[in-house]
Amino acid sequence: MYEIKTKFNDNSVIEFIENIENLKKREDAYKLLDIFAETTGFPAKMWGPSIIGFGTYHYKYATGHEGDAPLVGFSPRKAKTSLYFTTSETDRAKLLQDLGKHTAGKGCVYINKVADINVDVLKTFINQTVTFLNETYPSQ
Template sequence: MAENKTKETKVDVIDFINSYVESDLKKADSFQLIKLMTEWTGFEPKMWGPTIIGFGSYHYKYASGHEGDAPMLGFSPRKAEFSLYVFSPTEENKHLLDDFGKFKMGKACIYIKKLSDINIVALEKMCKASIVYLNEHHECACREK
């Protein structure tokens, strides 16, 4: 069984942003996302792998037997755009994308250029719905809060 590459690390989140993110706007957006996601999850940010900033954690186990841990919510301030790990694609949650703003959907994330392109209220609803989903379907750190 392949080992999960995305694990929590000891790298300092602030140091990562200051050394990795080149654009002042992207740095400001990163710090705003940290503030919002900390508030919404109740967890401090941690680095997951080399470039993902995650909040809280949950344990997943697939029918194939593959299992591991992942952040409940997270984002990565990649060079071209942000990758947001905030959406649980269920029938009940699809409507949350209607008012979200400018984005592209990936297999496991939502891509945005900058925070001003999206509706922060819609982002909050999406994040909170994902936490509820994870709590109902996985062993989740959100149960401890």
């Protein structure tokens, strides 16, 4: 049976960030930590070995697959920092257009550094994701 690898754990967010070798990447991780925490009002929690998540929701797909995930989050990876958002396609396209320098995958947005993006748009992205997921997967 398939087991979800990205689970909430009790690992220290600060310890994780402190172990980032690249100083600029570490500084950006602290900036993102502040932005996400202030914007969501949720404390940072580790999800899996490298995702810093904020809030949580329970999803259940039509296939029956279900689980828990952070509402929003980020992961300071070696190459780029991954930002995790889920919004409507229309909102996503508009926000990505205004975000600044990035690349985007299906579920992630990748940035080189915080200075490359518009922080106000980032905050809007965070807020719209929280709203979208709370409406899509209301608490039982």
